[in-house]
Amino acid sequence: MPVIQKEQLILHPRPSSIVAALYTLRDLETDVTILHGPPGCSFKHARLLEEDGMRVVTSSLDESGFVFGGMDTLVEVLEKVIERFNPKRIGIVGTCASMIIGEELHEAVTRVQPDVPVIEVEVHAGYRDNTKGVIIALESALSAGIIDEAEFQRQKSLLKEATMVEKRHGAASKDYLEPSRGDLKYKVAERIIQLLKEGKSGINIMNAKKETAYMFVDINAAVVQAAEKLGVGSNIVNMANLDENLGLPKTRRDARNINEDLKGMGIEIHHIIGGLDEYPVAGNNVNNLIAEKYPDFDFAVITGVPHALPMDNIKDMELFSVTNGPRQVAPLKDMGHNHVVVEIDLHPRTLGVNHIVESETGATIREMVKHV
Amino acid sequence: MSKQIAIYGKGGIGKSSTASNVAAACADDGHRVTIIGCDPKSDSSITLLNGRRIPTIMDLMRQGVDITEDDIVFNGYKGVKCVEIGGPEPGIGCAGRGIIVAINLLRKISKALEEADLVIYDVPGDIVCGGFVAPVKKGLVSEAYVLTSGEYMPLYAANNICKGLSRLDVTFSGVICNSRGAPNEENIVNMFAKEVGSELLAYIPKDVLVQNCEREGYSVIEKAPDSGIADVYRKLAKAIMADKEAKVPRTLDDARLRELTRI
Ligand SMILES: Nc1ncnc2c1ncn2[C@@H]1O[C@H](COP(=O)(O)OP(=O)(O)OP(=O)(O)O)[C@@H](O)[C@H]1O
Ligand SMILES: [Mg+2]
Numbered sequence: 001m002p003v004i005q006k007e008q009l010i011l012h013p014r015p016s017s018i019v020a021a022l023y024t025l026r027d028l029e030t031d032v033t034i035l036h037g038p039p040g041c042s043f044k045h046a047r048l049l050e051e052d053g054m055r056v057v058t059s060s061l062d063e064s065g066f067v068f069g070g071m072d073t074l075v076e077v078l079e080k081v082i083e084r085f086n087p088k089r090i091g092i093v094g095t096c097a098s099m100i101i102g103e104e105l106h107e108a109v110t111r112v113q114p115d116v117p118v119i120e121v122e123v124h125a126g127y128r129d130n131t132k133g134v135i136i137a138l139e140s141a142l143s144a145g146i147i148d149e150a151e152f153q154r155q156k157s158l159l160k161e162a163t164m165v166e167k168r169h170g171a172a173s174k175d176y177l178e179p180s181r182g183d184l185k186y187k188v189a190e191r192i193i194q195l196l197k198e199g200k201s202g203i204n205i206m207n208a209k210k211e212t213a214y215m216f217v218d219i220n221a222a223v224v225q226a227a228e229k230l231g232v233g234s235n236i237v238n239m240a241n242l243d244e245n246l247g248l249p250k251t252r253r254d255a256r257n258i259n260e261d262l263k264g265m266g267i268e269i270h271h272i273i274g275g276l277d278e279y280p281v282a283g284n285n286v287n288n289l290i291a292e293k294y295p296d297f298d299f300a301v302i303t304g305v306p307h308a309l310p311m312d313n314i315k316d317m318e319l320f321s322v323t324n325g326p327r328q329v330a331p332l333k334d335m336g337h338n339h340v341v342v343e344i345d346l347h348p349r350t351l352g353v354n355h356i357v358e359s360e361t362g363a364t365i366r367e368m369v370k371h372v
Numbered sequence: 373m374s375k376q377i378a379i380y381g382k383g384g385i386g387k388s389s390t391a392s393n394v395a396a397a398c399a400d401d402g403h404r405v406t407i408i409g410c411d412p413k414s415d416s417s418i419t420l421l422n423g424r425r426i427p428t429i430m431d432l433m434r435q436g437v438d439i440t441e442d443d444i445v446f447n448g449y450k451g452v453k454c455v456e457i458g459g460p461e462p463g464i465g466c467a468g469r470g471i472i473v474a475i476n477l478l479r480k481i482s483k484a485l486e487e488a489d490l491v492i493y494d495v496p497g498d499i500v501c502g503g504f505v506a507p508v509k510k511g512l513v514s515e516a517y518v519l520t521s522g523e524y525m526p527l528y529a530a531n532n533i534c535k536g537l538s539r540l541d542v543t544f545s546g547v548i549c550n551s552r553g554a555p556n557e558e559n560i561v562n563m564f565a566k567e568v569g570s571e572l573l574a575y576i577p578k579d580v581l582v583q584n585c586e587r588e589g590y591s592v593i594e595k596a597p598d599s600g601i602a603d604v605y606r607k608l609a610k611a612i613m614a615d616k617e618a619k620v621p622r623t624l625d626d627a628r629l630r631e632l633t634r635i
Pocket of ligand 1: 390
């Protein structure tokens, strides 16, 4: 009966498992998801997910629902959803309130008997690791026959790694992380351009999480364009987790869209380091590639989830990292990244898109190289 | 197929003592039995464990222990598997949520629910919130029994439970009379059983042996196997293990309940 080492209390707010479950349902191509809970639960993300083509509705549990239960309302909402939206795939997601009072999501399904698959996710926001929400959603998709066992196991091991990444150097690495705006973009752009002018060799890496790649890749593209403009295109090696044959349907589609755009821009990715959902582990491939082929490079630009990259073989390079988390700045600096840039509000702008989206960092680099 | 049952009834009417005596009697008959105490009081299995109190699932969770089957499933009288869910201190937190969490955990880490011929869920008298019906709602209870005496209030509670059961889609398998010494008790409960569309499975007389054995930490099956009351529990155990017709209970109106208990 080993006592689990008591995990430290983390003070800053972190992503919720309910929201993680919602994004997973989107990846599973769910048309409508019902949140069984209070009307405001996960409001911001529910709204954003609509941009991505998944409707989110709520059973609007209120004080009386907390006291008397909300099953009748959930049944009513499920019936309405079927009638109004004619969905091919439905999700039902729990919330703290409905889970505490013991609502059984399955009861609604039994009562309504929809003839399309329903993914039931009994989740609340009280899990320490928000990946728990993803796992519960995938378990349910597995039992509904929407994904197969192999994909489930693959996702599960990736999520375990993602949790480890957050514990080591991410949002769960300290009891409190101060949010920061990071370094000034024009200063950082200036430094990258200077290194390029000096003829230094650089590794240009995108290791991004899923759809965030639509914007992160724009920064890598700007680095390539700047190098070409300065006549040193061959000094840059590009790596990106843009494998089109891995992950859930949406993940693959996103990789395909981005690759096509890159091709159109004449940019070649020299090394594909994994799929868009492999950001927790793709860094290991980068690590090996550098040891094998590029040990003496001078600098590296890393976008997406830079803290998932092992430091072993890059620690002697000048490191530029771009994140979308203001709370990721301090951990990255601690790891030894010299320049850390925050692309604020990146995620919302990568929802509902199927082409590369311009980033501020990318635009800054492009603008500044014009005047060289 | 294993039988998964729950015994409902007014608080203090004798559910836990009936459950543990039935468990012991079934074990005597060679059945594999599991008893799950779903009461924060955690008093369901004491008399199967010679008075020993076992750590509850909630105790271990509070301590932050990585719980395995061996930590929470204990062998009692003749191999009856005993589990106590436990709960928070009275008046704080949410005992109902505790039951939901514990049932989920139990399903994940223990085979005690599957590898048994009889699983008894011993629930508290007052089903005060959704959590207390988690075993039923999660489809773990296939048969329900109602325990009552012949007095008005326990029958009133029993009638209400019948209402609840017909809503929850659980098979209603019979009424058990635990006597409190009211006049004409067996007849009253027998009529009640018929009128809700069921039958009286056993009449358990009031016997001080039950309390005496309980105080020592034993069931009457173990401590007083030759007593008349042990025989009654054994018969009840056989009736529970027998195949019965599935029924959805009817309910009586209050006027009829009052009339019934006036006899
Ligand atoms: N047939 C009986 N004869 C004498 N005493 C009995 C009999 N049945 C139960 N008792 C006694 O009644 C008391 C209450 O019984 P028990 O704890 O089993 O009730 P319960 O219905 O489980 O209560 P709760 O609703 O609080 O869980 C106990 O002390 C028990 O020994
Ligand atoms: Mg009891």
